[in-house]
Amino acid sequence: MSTSRPRPIGLIGATLALLRKDLLIEWRTRARLNAIIFFALATLLMFSFALGPDTRQLEKNAGGYFWLAILFASVLAMGESFRVESENACLDGIRLAPADARAIYLSKALGNALLLIALGIVLLPVMVALYGVKVATGFVDLGTVLLLGSLALSAPGTVYAAISSNARARDVLLPLLLFPLVIPALLSLAKATSLVLQGDPMNQLGSWLGLLLGFNLIYWGVGFVLFPRIIED
Amino acid sequence: MNKLIKWGLPVVGLGVLAAGWWLGLAWAPPDREMGDVQRIMYVHVPLQWMAMLAMFLNFVAAVTYLVRSTASWKLDSTAEAAAEVGLVLGALGMVTGAIWGRPTWGVYWSWDPRLTSEAIMLVTYTGYLVLRRFVEDPDKRATWSAVVAILGAINLPIVWFSVRWWRSLHQVQSSPKTVDPQMVLCLRVSAIGLLLLTIAMLIHRYRIAMAERQAEVALPEALPGHGPAASVRDTPKVA
Numbered sequence: 001m002s003t004s005r006p007r008p009i010g011l012i013g014a015t016l017a018l019l020r021k022d023l024l025i026e027w028r029t030r031a032r033l034n035a036i037i038f039f040a041l042a043t044l045l046m047f048s049f050a051l052g053p054d055t056r057q058l059e060k061n062a063g064g065y066f067w068l069a070i071l072f073a074s075v076l077a078m079g080e081s082f083r084v085e086s087e088n089a090c091l092d093g094i095r096l097a098p099a100d101a102r103a104i105y106l107s108k109a110l111g112n113a114l115l116l117i118a119l120g121i122v123l124l125p126v127m128v129a130l131y132g133v134k135v136a137t138g139f140v141d142l143g144t145v146l147l148l149g150s151l152a153l154s155a156p157g158t159v160y161a162a163i164s165s166n167a168r169a170r171d172v173l174l175p176l177l178l179f180p181l182v183i184p185a186l187l188s189l190a191k192a193t194s195l196v197l198q199g200d201p202m203n204q205l206g207s208w209l210g211l212l213l214g215f216n217l218i219y220w221g222v223g224f225v226l227f228p229r230i231i232e233d
Numbered sequence: 234m235n236k237l238i239k240w241g242l243p244v245v246g247l248g249v250l251a252a253g254w255w256l257g258l259a260w261a262p263p264d265r266e267m268g269d270v271q272r273i274m275y276v277h278v279p280l281q282w283m284a285m286l287a288m289f290l291n292f293v294a295a296v297t298y299l300v301r302s303t304a305s306w307k308l309d310s311t312a313e314a315a316a317e318v319g320l321v322l323g324a325l326g327m328v329t330g331a332i333w334g335r336p337t338w339g340v341y342w343s344w345d346p347r348l349t350s351e352a353i354m355l356v357t358y359t360g361y362l363v364l365r366r367f368v369e370d371p372d373k374r375a376t377w378s379a380v381v382a383i384l385g386a387i388n389l390p391i392v393w394f395s396v397r398w399w400r401s402l403h404q405v406q407s408s409p410k411t412v413d414p415q416m417v418l419c420l421r422v423s424a425i426g427l428l429l430l431t432i433a434m435l436i437h438r439y440r441i442a443m444a445e446r447q448a449e450v451a452l453p454e455a456l457p458g459h460g461p462a463a464s465v466r467d468t469p470k471v472a
Contacts, residue, residue, distance in 0.1 A: 156384060159380065160384075163380065163381065164364075167364065167367040167368045167377075168368070168369075169367050172363075173364060173367055176359075176363060179356075180353045180356040180357045180360065181357070181384060181385065181388050183353055183388075184391045184392050184394075184395040187395050187396070207398070211394075211395055211398070215391060218387060219384075222384060222387060226299070226380050226384075229299060229376050229380065
């Protein structure tokens with residue numbers, strides 16, 4: 001019963017434990033979520049000022065602005081997700097625990113994706129009000145786009161956040177590395193969201209969602225395999 | 234032998250390149266539809282080929298670095314040299330392409346898959362080189378930049394594919410069968426000249442990188458980032 005060796009914990013168990021820890025920290029302070037919500041709201045508002053009072057133009061491009069706001073906010077959120085661990089050398093502590101290094105990646109990436117999904121849920125009604133859009137094809141499609149989009153941004157973003165959190169000029173580095181990488185995701189997200197908001201007469205939504213799914217599979221896979229090399233010493 | 238590579242290779246490369254360009258400008262026939270504008274092909278196409286070759290070398294070096302268990306400075310330096318040379322060649326290729334695009338398409342730039350992928354490639358490898366400047370620890374720099382190189386390289390086909398769905402305009406590559414043999418010869422001579430020049434640049438840049446690695450490993454306290462002089466030394470290289 002009370003043996004000296006701790007019971008080894010599986011990948012999923014470790015991931016869930018770490019995710020629970022991150023969510024608990026987030027819930028206790030709510031600092032990250034509050035910051036990115038207000039940042040993204042300000043960004044949405046700025047788009048409407050930058051494009052003038054023409055509501056038709058805003059309505060037409062609402063999908064693109066929505067995802068740009070989330071992308072900008074995600075850079076802040078993901079950069080912060082590893083800054084928490086650099087205090088008091090927390091990352092070293094986690095690595096010393098008998099857990100798979102890949103569990104750190106999964107928990108961080110899932111945590112970031114959850115944060116972005118929460119952000120998207122808050123932003124949606126604001127976008128509907130500010131840009132005067134309607135959800136044409138249904139909330140299930142919109143939810144699928146939001147889920148796939150948040151996962152697509154957080155998979156490569158978490159890898160790059162882990163790298164840039166230890167480098168000099170990390171605030172410049174993360175967007176510089178991440179933005180070119182997520183262009184395929186951003187493109188398909190903007191298209192898919194526009195289709196959801198304006199109707200999909202040609203039935204194109206499926207192919208954009210397929211592209212997003214492929215993007216997710218590739219980057220979750222590559223991140224999962226390469227992440228242990230990033231945080232090794 | 235060393236001197237032969239250091240001086241002979243660039244001189245021969247420049248000579249062959251000059252011959253190829255002279256043939257292309259003076260000897261090859263002008264294109265039936267584009268006229269003399271088409272002659273920029275002898276500059277533009279070899280630049281793009283060599284840029285692709287250098288980026289491919291960077292990818293191979295990055296993958297090999299990560300697969301091997303021990304840190305290899307040779308692979309890391311190869312990756313750095315290839316990315317830098319490839320970035321220069323790719324940027325020149327893009328500029329020459331834009332110069333050709335204006336009279337041919339009427340615009341300098343279009344959002345077709347190839348142009349877009351190349352622009353994203355240039356931004357990706359700029360980020361890669363910036364990352365290398367911002368990490369002082371040579372071990373971490375090598376590992377992290379290898380990861381960034383792999384993720385960036387995987388991205389390019391996805392970009393190409395997604396932008397193709399988005400819209401398209403670039404002309405399809407001509408095959409040697411449909412092109413005048415004089416044009417093919419000029420293109421091949423130019424490409425060989427540029428290839429020799431690219432190899433010379435790669436070797437030169439690789440030697441600089443290896444010297445930097447050796448200095449960093451031998452004198453870790455002299456690494457940049459530990460004194461006020463470091464930031465002064467590093468900033469111009471980033472830009």
